[in-house]
Amino acid sequence: xxxxxxxxxxxxxxxxxxxxxxxxxxxxxxxxxxxxxxxxxxxxxxxxxxxxxxxxxxxxxxxxxxxxxxxxxxxxxxxxxxxxxxxxxxxxxxxxxxxxxxxxxxxxxxxxxxxxxxxxxxxxxxxxxxxxxxxxxxxxxxxxx
Numbered sequence: 001x002x003x004x005x006x007x008x009x010x011x012x013x014x015x016x017x018x019x020x021x022x023x024x025x026x027x028x029x030x031x032x033x034x035x036x037x038x039x040x041x042x043x044x045x046x047x048x049x050x051x052x053x054x055x056x057x058x059x060x061x062x063x064x065x066x067x068x069x070x071x072x073x074x075x076x077x078x079x080x081x082x083x084x085x086x087x088x089x090x091x092x093x094x095x096x097x098x099x100x101x102x103x104x105x106x107x108x109x110x111x112x113x114x115x116x117x118x119x120x121x122x123x124x125x126x127x128x129x130x131x132x133x134x135x136x137x138x139x140x141x142x143x144x145x
């Protein structure tokens with residue numbers, strides 16, 4: 001069982017490999033970038049309903065895969081806060097931010113950088129900096145998370 005390994009970094013490595021592989025498969029199979037915010041956004045605002053089955057299949061896979069892996073690897077402590085207000089606020093802010101940036105970490109970060117997209121690289125630099133500043137403010141200064 002992988003949960004008995006001494007290094008937590010292995011989960012980040014495995015997650016990165018799975019996300020990268022998912023992005024490559026999505027691009028090869030559909031000819032489009034795997035941007036999760038665009039996939040969800042197209043369902044919400046109805047602009048992507050022509051490819052709705054593909055989008056729903058992707059989202060079902062995103063939510064189902066971790067559940068299906070539990071018997072093999074057990075549960076993994078994500079260190080997420082127990083404060084539901086913080087979780088909801090963070091989700092809403094991420095949603096607004098991805099709309100403002102026309103993309104998210106999977107679109108700009110994983111798929112954009114791998115294609116050497118200047119727009120993806122710049123967006124990734126800025127959201128990583130914003131995330132770092134957010135952690136400094138909310139965890140270390142305010143003690144909320």
